[in-house]
Every structure is written in C-alpha cells, then in structure tokens.
Amino acid sequence: MGAEILSIQHLTKKYSQQLAVDDLSLTVDQGEVLGLLGPNGAGKSTAMNIITGLITKTSGEISLFGKKKINAAVKREIGFVPQDIAIYEDLTAWENVLFFGGLYDLRGHQLQQLAQKALEFVGLTAKKDLKSKNFSGGMKRRLNIACALVHQPQLLIMDEPTVGVDPQSRNFILTAIEQLHQQGVTIIYCSHYMEEVERISTRVAIIDHGRLLAQGTTSELSEIVSANHQLQATLVYPQRIDLEQIKQITGIEQAKLTDRQLTVVYQTESSCSALLKYLLDQAAEVTDFNQNQLDLETIFLSLTGRKLRDE
Ligand SMILES: Nc1ncnc2c1ncn2[C@@H]1O[C@H](COP(=O)(O)OP(=O)(O)OP(=O)(O)O)[C@@H](O)[C@H]1O
Numbered sequence: 001m002g003a004e005i006l007s008i009q010h011l012t013k014k015y016s017q018q019l020a021v022d023d024l025s026l027t028v029d030q031g032e033v034l035g036l037l038g039p040n041g042a043g044k045s046t047a048m049n050i051i052t053g054l055i056t057k058t059s060g061e062i063s064l065f066g067k068k069k070i071n072a073a074v075k076r077e078i079g080f081v082p083q084d085i086a087i088y089e090d091l092t093a094w095e096n097v098l099f100f101g102g103l104y105d106l107r108g109h110q111l112q113q114l115a116q117k118a119l120e121f122v123g124l125t126a127k128k129d130l131k132s133k134n135f136s137g138g139m140k141r142r143l144n145i146a147c148a149l150v151h152q153p154q155l156l157i158m159d160e161p162t163v164g165v166d167p168q169s170r171n172f173i174l175t176a177i178e179q180l181h182q183q184g185v186t187i188i189y190c191s192h193y194m195e196e197v198e199r200i201s202t203r204v205a206i207i208d209h210g211r212l213l214a215q216g217t218t219s220e221l222s223e224i225v226s227a228n229h230q231l232q233a234t235l236v237y238p239q240r241i242d243l244e245q246i247k248q249i250t251g252i253e254q255a256k257l258t259d260r261q262l263t264v265v266y267q268t269e270s271s272c273s274a275l276l277k278y279l280l281d282q283a284a285e286v287t288d289f290n291q292n293q294l295d296l297e298t299i300f301l302s303l304t305g306r307k308l309r310d311e
Pocket of ligand 1: 039044045047
C-alpha cells in the first residue's frame with residue numbers, strides 16, 4: 001500500500017442541532033479507490049466538503065498529503081467533483097476546462113495541452129466548442145469531471161457523480177475511474193449505489209448517521225458480518241415454498257425469492273440444515289445450490305438494519 005494521502009481523525013460537524021458527521025475517523029492511502037457508501041443524508045457530502053475546504057469542521061483533525069495546513073499547494077493536488085454540477089453553462093466545454101485549469105495557475109501552451117487531454121479523457125473532444133447548456137446531464141457530468149482533472153491532481157474526490165446521468169455516461173464515468181486508478185490516481189468515490197461502489201472500489205467505508213460503521217475490502221466486510229452466510233438455491237417448484245415459514249426458521253436472517261432463485265442469509269449450519277429439510281419436505285426440488293460470499297447489499301443490511309435503496 002502507498003503513502004497515506006488523507007487522514008481524518010474524530011471529525012465532527014454540527015449544523016445547529018443537526019450532527020451531520022459524528023466522530024468520523026478514516027484514512028486513505030495512495031492508489032486506493034475508497035468507496036464511501038451511505039444512504040442520503042449519511043454525511044458523505046458534508047465530510048467531503050470539509051476535506052476540500054468548502055465548509056468548516058466543528059472539531060477533529062484532517063491531514064492531506066501529510067500536512068495539517070491545507071494551503072494552495074495541497075489544494076492543487078485535489079480534484080473535486082461536487083454533488084451539484086459546477087460548470088458555467090454559458091461557456092463552451094473548452095472554455096470551462098480552460099477556466100478551471102486557470103484557477104490552478106496553468107497558463108499558455110501547458111494549459112491548452114492539459115485541457116485537450118482532459119476533454120479527450122471524458123470523450124467530449126468533438127463537442128468542445130458547444131456551450132455546455134446544450135449538453136445532456138451525462139455530458140455535463142463528464143465535463144465537470146474534466147474540469148476537476150485538468151490540473152492532474154493526485155487525489156480525486158467524487159460526490160455522487162452518476163446521479164441523474166444516462167446509463168451510457170454512467171458506464172463511461174465508471175470506466176474512466178478504473179483508468180484513473182490504473183494510472184495511480186487516488187480516488188474517493190461517494191455513492192449510495194451499491195453496485196458502482198462494488199465495481200470500482202479497492203476498499204469500502206460504510207457510513208450512516210455521520211458515523212463510520214465499517215470499512216475494508218468487500219471480503220473483509222463480509223468477514224465482519226461473518227456470523228451470516230448466504231445460500232442460493234434454484235428451485236423447480238418455487239410456488240411450493242412459503243418465504244414467511246422460511247423466515248421463521250431459527251437462525252435465518254433474510255430470505256427472498258426472485259423467479260426460481262431463493263436467496264437466504266443464515267447464521268448457523270443448523271439453520272441451513274433446517275432450511276434444506278424444509279425445501280425437501282415441500283418438494284420444491286433444488287437443481288442448483290451454492291454458498292456465496294455476501295454481497296455489499298447484504299453486508300449493508302446486516303450493519304445498518306436497513307436497505308440502502310429505501311432511503
Ligand atoms: N447546510 C446544511 N444545514 C443544515 N443541515 C444540513 C446542511 N447540509 C446537510 N445537512 C444535514 O446533514 C446531514 C448529512 O447531509 P449530507 O448532505 O452530508 O449527507 P449525504 O450522505 O451526502 O447525503 P446526500 O447524498 O443526500 O447529500 C443530513 O441530515 C442533512 O439534512
């Protein structure tokens with residue numbers, strides 16, 4: 001693992017009576033893609049806005065690139081894609097990227113070269129002379145990413161960059177992040193989309209009510225909730241089973257049926273045996289059966305007791 005890029009210690013933010021970030025401690029190392037996962041209102045944006053200096057903290061310590069004083073040189077190493085798209089709609093894509101590059105003291109030929117590179121990276125070269133107000137939501141997002149990348153920061157912070165974008169742009173953005181990761185850029189990716197975080201992150205931090213609930217790779221998180229195991233079975237006669245009866249079996253935590261696929265999260269081997277006996281008694285006929293590592297959605301549910309998507 002690379003050097004420590006970000007360290008947050010006991011960070012707290014209070015908006016009058018609302019505790020938005022509650023004693024949050026987190027570190028990010030060079031080259032990592034940290035997926036910060038949490039439902040709406042979990043405190044992700046507040047934490048990122050503090051790190052990037054947009055709002056002040058109530059208490060706690062932050063150091064970036066080993067420095068506690070976040071001066072202009074430190075800020076130059078950060079690229080930020082905020083939750084709300086921040087581009088100038090009356091400017092062309094090209095003018096936008098030049099403007100943001102200029103904020104980092106890039107000038108002349110170097111600025112032109114980097115602006116070209118940034119627009120190419122997000123696939124907007126052909127549209128560079130169009131005013132961004134004519135862009136789709138996905139194109140605006142991609143332009144916003146180009147503006148955040150033009151100065152070639154070491155750390156890229158992205159706050160829900162795929163909200164409101166079309167599936168094509170969404171995939172484009174995720175692939176771009178994978179490329180940046182390969183190039184060695186450190187990335188913090190805030191999202192409430194489980195499958196995105198699962199796809200691109202090298203490590204995941206789960207945050208809810210401003211608090212860090214757990215962090216680790218997906219398989220480490222799976223071990224944290226290892227009291228639970230997941231079993232999937234394909235049934236020939238799914239109509240013969242009753243999910244409510246399955247949920248009554250001692251040690252069964254969750255059960256869901258999608259078409260012929262039964263997914264059950266259970267705690268003990270005895271609950272698994274009891275389930276198999278039930279399936280046999282009901283003559284549901286199991287054709288395929290496997291025990292999996294838990295997916296992020298199940299882990300999240302185990303840690304928070306609630307579904308991310310319902311928030
Ligand atoms: N400027 C503000 N004034 C008062 N309360 C705020 C302010 N900004 C955020 N909050 C509250 O702080 C809590 C955390 O919000 P925050 O936006 O950081 O969460 P989030 O995880 O980024 O969610 P979202 O994706 O919906 O933005 C929420 O309860 C929110 O209502």
